[in-house]
Amino acid sequence: MQRDPLDRDQRIGLHADMLLIRAFEDRITQMAHEQGRLPGMQITCHGQEAVAAGVVRALTPRDVIVTNHRSHGHLLARGVDPGALLAEIMGRQGGLNHGKSGTLHLADPGRNVLMTSTVVGAGPLLAMGAAFAQHYRQEQGVTCVFFGDGAAAEGSVHEAMNLAAVWKLPVLFVCESNCWAGAQAHKEHCPIGEIAARAASYNMPGEMTDGNDVEGVHETARGFLEHCRSGKGPALMECRTYRMHGHGEHDQQQYVDKDELASWAGRDPIVRHAEVLRRDGLGEFMAGMLERADQAVDRAVAFADASPFPPPEEALDHLYVNPILREG
Amino acid sequence: MQRDPLDRDQRIGLHADMLLIRAFEDRITQMAHEQGRLPGMQITCHGQEAVAAGVVRALTPRDVIVTNHRSHGHLLARGVDPGALLAEIMGRQGGLNHGKSGTLHLADPGRNVLMTSTVVGAGPLLAMGAAFAQHYRQEQGVTCVFFGDGAAAEGSVHEAMNLAAVWKLPVLFVCESNCWAGAQAHKEHCPIGEIAARAASYNMPGEMTDGNDVEGVHETARGFLEHCRSGKGPALMECRTYRMHGHGEHDQQQYVDKDELASWAGRDPIVRHAEVLRRDGLGEFMAGMLERADQAVDRAVAFADASPFPPPEEALDHLYVNPILREG
Amino acid sequence: MPVKSTGQAVAEALALAMEMDEDIFLAGEGIGTSIHVNPHLPTFGLLERFGPRRVRDTPVSEAAIVGLAVGASCMGLKPVVEVMFFPFITLAADMLVNHAAKLRYLSGGLSSFPLTVRVKSGVFSAGCQHSHSLEAWLAHAPGLKIAYPSNPADAKGLLLSAIFDPDPVVVVEEMPLYWTIHGEVPEGDYRVPLGQARIARQGGDATLATYGGAVHVALQAAEALQAEGISLEVIDLRSLVPLDTASVIASVRKTGRFLTLHDATRFCGYGAELAATVAETCFDELKAPVRRIAAPDIPVPFSPPQEAFYKPSADQVTQVVRGMMHAG
Amino acid sequence: MPVKSTGQAVAEALALAMEMDEDIFLAGEGIGTSIHVNPHLPTFGLLERFGPRRVRDTPVSEAAIVGLAVGASCMGLKPVVEVMFFPFITLAADMLVNHAAKLRYLSGGLSSFPLTVRVKSGVFSAGCQHSHSLEAWLAHAPGLKIAYPSNPADAKGLLLSAIFDPDPVVVVEEMPLYWTIHGEVPEGDYRVPLGQARIARQGGDATLATYGGAVHVALQAAEALQAEGISLEVIDLRSLVPLDTASVIASVRKTGRFLTLHDATRFCGYGAELAATVAETCFDELKAPVRRIAAPDIPVPFSPPQEAFYKPSADQVTQVVRGMMHAG
């Protein structure tokens, strides 16, 4: 497929997204170590920002996102308000989901970040259903689902790919292959060493890409999205990357080889992209970007801190559209 | 792999197995149309006998079989007593499983027909577990699981193949690809047209074979069993065949193309094999075989008819090894 | 009013709903092309009438069937999907309980899931992997609503309410009722609201609450008791969630005696909830202890006399009621 | 006796069992190599001690984990597998309920399934896809046994009984107890028989039956009530199936008042079974209506004040008991 090359604004935009994600998550990391500041566990995509930025920037507004426990990047790249995001992570009333979700199921249906499940492997099934609706209504939308390499072991992922392929539904399956599933290394759960190889058995295109190359990810995503949009059915894109902060901020990563970690640190997607931009004479456009990202995060923290906790009894709200009244 | 060619006794044995299965099931067909004679539905493997005979004859006694709703052939080829089998189908006390199972979950653990599930797609998971035990104990056994092409759409089958492959468990996955899953044609549930293609994505050998060629099936099974037995992990064998009697005896097959059915009738595995044997000068060894099969079935019917129904209150038995006593 | 079978009433509701609303589609295994040719089956003729866009046969993938409904409903469609038999609900349990039921809550009320799952229950000579009444499971999953009709009019009216309800509803259809129970069915857009029980028979001495096919067993028992001068009030709950607690309690306040009846097993069955609710609420009015009639705590056995033993009978009901009359 | 944490007690039971019997192996997600380094976790150190043959990290495949146990146990091994969190039991529900629980029955008693499933429950700031107490589901599945310890000694003793029980047992471990509850643990092969409740505190005015972490809430309430002159008997059920009905009833006969407490939601919860049983059996002895204290019928909310609202408190217990004292 022949596509227009990325223009300057697009390239700069990709970089800005990655910087915002990194800045936001660095603050999460910091806050996670302040006792009592953040309830529950914190899961960042530190090191994987290129996947979020590269794929999400390739979507149109009517395209739908389904994501998982490692969702900050997807949400921020989609333009979700960092304040509402952080407030949700903190369980506040002003959070995206009024504190019902917390850190693990962050969703912003208004921006078509339609559903988020922390049941590993569930996302692809939900996405298949959303894509069915797009197909049924003959809309031009595609549903893009992010899932981990570990998730690919779940039966649900197979069922989703199979049905999407049989019915030619517009699903872009994006596997963020970050070398780990919890404390389990990729080869311990995946006998062939890659997930993308499965695409052939569903008669859909599939490809392994360098997940730390934001422009490459973006290009690949654009190609696959065209495929999906043109009625040819789903596609599978695997992005090889690395989970730099362990499974979550509580993870000490004792089981991770230090050299491996260091080698991936040397491939940091932001540093790499900054070099590329500078090489291409675009260095000046990065000026002030970091500061702006930090300021956005400062505002988010201020907003979230100022947001009260929701009243306890509002725990009863939001379950049904037509509530059930029960005594007892 | 170089294997000894089949000797005469083996070839005749394969034929005898197919004849017994056909005779047994023809009687089932007949009885199914006698109102009130057989409780529940009847599912035959008419047309698929070559898979049962070909694969099961390739197993050693210590190899384990896990089967599904279409199990008569697997059981009979394994040497299960036709009388106990029929009695179970009729819900009698003298049945294989004392009437608890009935027609759908026929199992004979004493002959290593270890488990039978009629939850489509469950067998491969059970087989993976049984093979784990063989592997754990470093026995030489292989677990052979029969499942349908339709079953391959279930997530459970993916999970079973993936784990068996990662752990290199001795499972022979045998997909009886009989062109239908209920009233759904193969292409409606399988985007690539074959299940065997998936083997590659699990890094295991896989092959599509002619499921109506009993000697070919047998050879292929022997090869894959050697692979499994040698510690190299699982294998996937797909046998292309046809479900001649519809899903069950109650199925009128309105949705089946008559020409297709006729064309497969022309490929009947028993007729084909008889021709091969005759061609190879072994015709004389088939003399009386049909009669012997029929007599075995006559004896089975007599046994089953004579077996009483189990006492109603014995419905309470066999649930736990250490029963739970409950009031109420 | 025309007299219809329960199966025809379901089919009528499905057809009517699809005519009324283009956002409604059906999906499930064998709902379009079926191995059965039976005009009393609930999707009989719908594929021919509405075409394959709206009546979709799925692969054997229960998680995908419900996942499809969850995803598509979040996009605003109103999916009506079928899970063939109740035990297979286990394969879709994650999608139902962790997704259909929870995603609205997790979103903080931003999303909704107007989906309907139809599932067939009942005991029909197929053994325990096809028959297993798990309504108590669903009722214990906040976020779902559950309807369980006993006759054609309710089957139509409850299903239409379910389909147009903005929340996820599971409608349990007891398969044998499709062809055994006929009755008058109001024409047009007839709805039975979820959460309103029906007094199936008035009585003054004891209240029996039940649902589904067991309603007919209860009515038979009531008839027999009448001859002995005992007057049993039979409540057909129709909807298990929301439960019409008020009607049950009002009846018990009148009769002073309460018992429950269902084909599901006893321990932790739906009858426990009913009995507990009445015991909590009607302490002063009860003249005898509450009683529960249910299947014994075993899987459904196959052998016909044992299957009959499993299923609670009208005799059991009369015996228990007689005992309650003597108690106080 | 040495004092241990609940997590250490579990680890001790696992280690002891594995030393005693070579047929025992462990499998689950992250049970060997873990993202957590915490000596109070129940499989801490076991991989190092027993090696990867017997302590097996699995891919993220819950159906496969339980399928592994079913298949391996049918071959005579005694698998002890872990499903990480209770909501993920839904993904293994078919394997548990239609296979582990039913296959022995279906075989007519020819097979047995001496497997143990450990599953973590509890509320721990992760929201409703990680926290959902489904013990009532398991208790409603004939063929399973269920243990639910509240303290280190029982955690060890029940687990050892479960592992060596010839039937499938699910042991529910409330995760927060691992590190919050310490106690004396008998050394060596200490077993607590399944089906024997423990009087956690003697009392004469009312009987409260509960299990797991809620036992500590009940004891706290009992202490507070003592100050008011109300004496609450607290029964720690320890095993939900079999239920020690006799001990519960004996206590109610003594006190004349009965209430239940659990963290699971109320409607169709385990408390319904308890309340119904007592209402049926102790009609003449009850001085006040039975009462159930449970979580409201909502998913577990994330926001800390709402999570606290969800979980039944000692205050709720004291209030209800006070009310019962006034009632009669």
Ligand SMILES: Cc1ncc(C[n+]2csc(CCOP(=O)(O)OP(=O)(O)O)c2C)c(N)n1
């Ligand atoms: C069904 C299910 N099983 C287990 C878990 C626990 N869990 C959370 S994340 C995770 C690892 C997932 O790995 P992967 O899919 O590769 O995603 P990553 O965390 O690497 O982004 C596990 C096992 C879960 N949330 N859901």
Ligand SMILES: Cc1ncc(C[n+]2csc(CCOP(=O)(O)OP(=O)(O)O)c2C)c(N)n1
């Ligand atoms: C989990 C589950 N879903 C649905 C069914 C109903 N069912 C029984 S057999 C069958 C078709 C299976 O097709 P296939 O696996 O190809 O086997 P075949 O009948 O062709 O031998 C279906 C859908 C079932 N038994 N289990």
Ligand SMILES: [Mg+2]
């Ligand atoms: Mg990963």
Ligand SMILES: [Mg+2]
């Ligand atoms: Mg088939």
